[in-house]
Amino acid sequence: MNPICLCLTAHEPHRLRPYNYFDVGRRHDYWDAESMRRRLATAERLVYEPATAKLAGLLDQHPAFAFSLAISGPLLDQLAAFAPKLLAAFRSLVETGRAELLCATSHHCLSWAVSASQVEKQLRLQRERLRRALGREPTIFGGEGPRETQAFAAIAEAVGLTGMLLESGPTLPDDLSRRHVYSASSRSHFPTMVTTPGLPEDIARDGDILCLAVDLSTEGLRRRRNRVTLSHLEEWLRTALSRGIEFLTPSEAFSRLPPTRALPAKAARSPIANELQQDALDRLAALESRIMAAGALPMVEDFRRLTGSDHFGEMTLRATESTAQESEPETFDSPYEAYMSFRHVLSDLDRRLSLSGLQPALSAGSAPA
Amino acid sequence: MRVLMFGWEFPPQISGGLGVACEGLVRGLLQTGTEIALVLPRHPFRKPTGRLRIVESLVEPSASPTTRPAPPPVKIRRIETKLKPYPDSEVETVTIETEVVPPPSTEAPPPNYGPNLATDVLRYAERAAAIARRERFDVIHAHDWMTFLAGLEARRVSGKPLVVHVHATEFDRAGIEGNPFVRDVERQGLAGADRVIAVSRYTASLLAKNYAVPRRRIRVVHNAIDPGQGSWADRVAGEEPLVLFAGRVTRQKGPDYFVEAAARVAREIPNVRFAVAGSGDRLPAMRERVRALGLRRNILFTGFLAAPDLDRLYARADVYVMPSISEPFGLTALEALQHGTPVIVSRSAGVSEVVRNVLRVDFGNVEDLASKILSVLLFAPLRRSLSSRGRREVLRLSWRESAQRCLAVYRELLHEKGIVLPASAPRRAQDPRHALPSRP
Numbered sequence: 001m002n003p004i005c006l007c008l009t010a011h012e013p014h015r016l017r018p019y020n021y022f023d024v025g026r027r028h029d030y031w032d033a034e035s036m037r038r039r040l041a042t043a044e045r046l047v048y049e050p051a052t053a054k055l056a057g058l059l060d061q062h063p064a065f066a067f068s069l070a071i072s073g074p075l076l077d078q079l080a081a082f083a084p085k086l087l088a089a090f091r092s093l094v095e096t097g098r099a100e101l102l103c104a105t106s107h108h109c110l111s112w113a114v115s116a117s118q119v120e121k122q123l124r125l126q127r128e129r130l131r132r133a134l135g136r137e138p139t140i141f142g143g144e145g146p147r148e149t150q151a152f153a154a155i156a157e158a159v160g161l162t163g164m165l166l167e168s169g170p171t172l173p174d175d176l177s178r179r180h181v182y183s184a185s186s187r188s189h190f191p192t193m194v195t196t197p198g199l200p201e202d203i204a205r206d207g208d209i210l211c212l213a214v215d216l217s218t219e220g221l222r223r224r225r226n227r228v229t230l231s232h233l234e235e236w237l238r239t240a241l242s243r244g245i246e247f248l249t250p251s252e253a254f255s256r257l258p259p260t261r262a263l264p265a266k267a268a269r270s271p272i273a274n275e276l277q278q279d280a281l282d283r284l285a286a287l288e289s290r291i292m293a294a295g296a297l298p299m300v301e302d303f304r305r306l307t308g309s310d311h312f313g314e315m316t317l318r319a320t321e322s323t324a325q326e327s328e329p330e331t332f333d334s335p336y337e338a339y340m341s342f343r344h345v346l347s348d349l350d351r352r353l354s355l356s357g358l359q360p361a362l363s364a365g366s367a368p369a
Numbered sequence: 370m371r372v373l374m375f376g377w378e379f380p381p382q383i384s385g386g387l388g389v390a391c392e393g394l395v396r397g398l399l400q401t402g403t404e405i406a407l408v409l410p411r412h413p414f415r416k417p418t419g420r421l422r423i424v425e426s427l428v429e430p431s432a433s434p435t436t437r438p439a440p441p442p443v444k445i446r447r448i449e450t451k452l453k454p455y456p457d458s459e460v461e462t463v464t465i466e467t468e469v470v471p472p473p474s475t476e477a478p479p480p481n482y483g484p485n486l487a488t489d490v491l492r493y494a495e496r497a498a499a500i501a502r503r504e505r506f507d508v509i510h511a512h513d514w515m516t517f518l519a520g521l522e523a524r525r526v527s528g529k530p531l532v533v534h535v536h537a538t539e540f541d542r543a544g545i546e547g548n549p550f551v552r553d554v555e556r557q558g559l560a561g562a563d564r565v566i567a568v569s570r571y572t573a574s575l576l577a578k579n580y581a582v583p584r585r586r587i588r589v590v591h592n593a594i595d596p597g598q599g600s601w602a603d604r605v606a607g608e609e610p611l612v613l614f615a616g617r618v619t620r621q622k623g624p625d626y627f628v629e630a631a632a633r634v635a636r637e638i639p640n641v642r643f644a645v646a647g648s649g650d651r652l653p654a655m656r657e658r659v660r661a662l663g664l665r666r667n668i669l670f671t672g673f674l675a676a677p678d679l680d681r682l683y684a685r686a687d688v689y690v691m692p693s694i695s696e697p698f699g700l701t702a703l704e705a706l707q708h709g710t711p712v713i714v715s716r717s718a719g720v721s722e723v724v725r726n727v728l729r730v731d732f733g734n735v736e737d738l739a740s741k742i743l744s745v746l747l748f749a750p751l752r753r754s755l756s757s758r759g760r761r762e763v764l765r766l767s768w769r770e771s772a773q774r775c776l777a778v779y780r781e782l783l784h785e786k787g788i789v790l791p792a793s794a795p796r797r798a799q800d801p802r803h804a805l806p807s808r809p
Binding site for chain 2: 279317333
């Protein structure tokens with residue numbers, strides 16, 4: 001039977017507060033700390049706390065059990081600020097040596113929104129933050145499929161990472177197999193695996209390996225009504241372990257299974273699907289060089305938080321196509337509200353930049369379009 | 370299915386959403402093969418045939434000229450009237466706040482919302498019994514309080530089930546200061562009906578809360594709009610931005626919030642224009658506030674506008690604003706969307722239960738309203754998305770669907786009474802004899 005490479009992901013976004021036209025120039029606190037604290041407390045109680053306890057138990061009982069853990073930058077910030085006990089629980093898992101930390105961009109950024117150098121900076125930053133907060137330095141990238149996999153692999157390699165786990169989803173080309181180890185770079189065989197979301201009923205498969213991703217925040221929270229998810233995860237793992245299936249961390253998998261084929265060079269499909277997202281993205285991207293040149297840390301941090309992919313997800317207009325309540329985005333009443341707040345925040349950031357005296361203001365919405 | 374329907378307004382004789390909704394529903398029901406005897410106080414404008422017959426209840430045979438021009442614009446005023454609430458109560462004096470048509474100097478007193486409204490309502494109810502004895506029907510359907518007593522009377526003499534349809538309540542129109550007579554009539558109708566149709570979930574919850582109507586008797590049937598009337602084009606570059614308010618200028622519709630928001634918007638975009646299409650008792654106060662805020666150059670008061678002129682305004686406007694305190698549905702939002710005009714509505718408005726491509730505000734939050742108006746005017750991608758997606762969304766609505774939901778309510782009632790109708794006649798929706806003539 002194939003060995004299994006299990007990746008548990010945990011992410012809570014930086015949440016923008018509703019921010020209106022008249023807030024521009026009046027307040028610069030764009031982030032809804034209270035909402036983040038409240039939501040994290042709920043997630044901790046319903047998912048993270050029981051999940052870390054169950055995982056610790058499994059590691060304790062099954063010496064062969066191992067997995068990887070992708071804790072996002074925004075969640076790491078929030079753990080440090082609001083949930084030190086949970087941070088300690090994650091740290092204990094990592095200290096066993098059988099929960100391998102994965103590295104992603106520090107602000108869960110949408111790579112379409114930023115330059116390659118910004119991606120590189122955010123990777124370095126996240127690696128450093130993880131080392132300080134959890135005591136281990138990650139060596140494998142784990143996150144959303146980047147814009148261009150080969151170019152991205154080159155960045156990851158330059159940063160010093162040694163492999164990638166790419167989350168599969170609508171933004172990755174369909175012709176990728178999730179059962180093989182790929183080489184993402186023709187020069188140095190940068191090993192890459194593509195994860196399958198969820199837990200399959202049928203464990204035995206063809207191929208080299210089965211690489212699975214379980215999103216703790218989604219799996220645990222959004223389906224909490226049936227209350228099966230965490231116990232289902234535990235049961236599934238116990239069954240697999242009892243059948244003698246081998247669990248590998250990504251590093252172990254890459255050291256044992258050499259890449260058998262080249263990763264398709266195609267770029268992933270852009271997650272930007274509508275005019276609101278595109279406009280928000282363009283205007284954000286236009287600020288990057290000026291922000292970095294100004295170098296003021298609070299502005300840089302605000303800018304980086306604004307690169308988070310969740311903000312663009314909130315502007316998905318599919319949610320307006322049906323009247324189903326489930327598709328409602330989380331922070332804002334509608335994608336339009338998310339877009340308006342984002343645009344007004346950009347206006348304020350632009351204004352702060354101008355006041356910092358480095359550049360004249362470029363128009364970010366001061367005249368009728 | 371045969372329906373005895375009691376209505377009050379019907380195009381071209383309309384003062385608000387009630388007449389438009391009533392016509393839409395009649396149109397939709399005719400398309401499903403339903404036969405309708407529609408009782409109106411007066412309706413000298415046209416006499417449809419086929420499955421729709423219009424019965425004029427308050428017209429004396431001799432006093433009904435066959436052609437009369439459409440009524441002049443409505444105004445709001447308070448009138449005092451002596452009336453005898455139904456059926457055996459004492460005569461009392463009450464103040465009725467309602468829409469009345471100002472008597473034109475050269476014409477006879479106008480129809481339907483005259484100074485004798487309460488008397489008309491009672492006469493209309495008295496005549497319902499005779500009409501109900503004469504007509505053949507399976508179910509009675511009555512629209513808003515003016516017709517509730519007639520509906521009850523028809524139910525009493527025929528034993529047929531009564532559906533009352535709530536387009537607005539006195540609480541929506543006047544808050545807690547509403548007219549006690551009107552509220553009493555509403556209570557009687559809601560208590561005596563076999564089913565209550567509310568135009569939104571919002572209205573359904575108000576009925577449960579303010580009139581203690583049991584939830585199990587309420588069904589929600591949203592209003593709709595029929596396709597094909599909107600003309601649509603993106604704004605011409607260089608034109609001054611235009612923000613539109615259309616509707617009765619009464620406290621319910623939130624004109625005060627509109628003016629306060631307008632002042633904030635005008636400070637940011639000095640050449641912005643606002644149009645107020647409508648008339649009502651808050652108009653003088655509104656004008657006064659406009660003067661005080663120095664907005665006279667920015668705001669145009671058009672008075673009440675009928676379809677072709679209003680359509681032009683919808684098409685020209687960059688954003689349509691409906692900041693109502695209480696809005697059971699808000700049909701004008703659908704009309705604006707049909708013209709591709711972005712819409713800002715109060716969060717609780719019934720219309721926002723059927724369309725999602727609109728911006729919502731809490732009605733008293735003037736800063737948020739102003740910010741959203743500014744956002745639509747300043748952010749072209751936002752305006753384009755709201756416009757194209759909003760228009761696409763209303764194109765999916767139809768009165769036929771609302772009619773189907775009403776039919777389901779009728780069937781439910783007949784089923785409860787153990788009445789089985791013969792298999793319905795083949796639908797002849799395309800038969801021009803069964804279609805309403807298009808609006809003048």
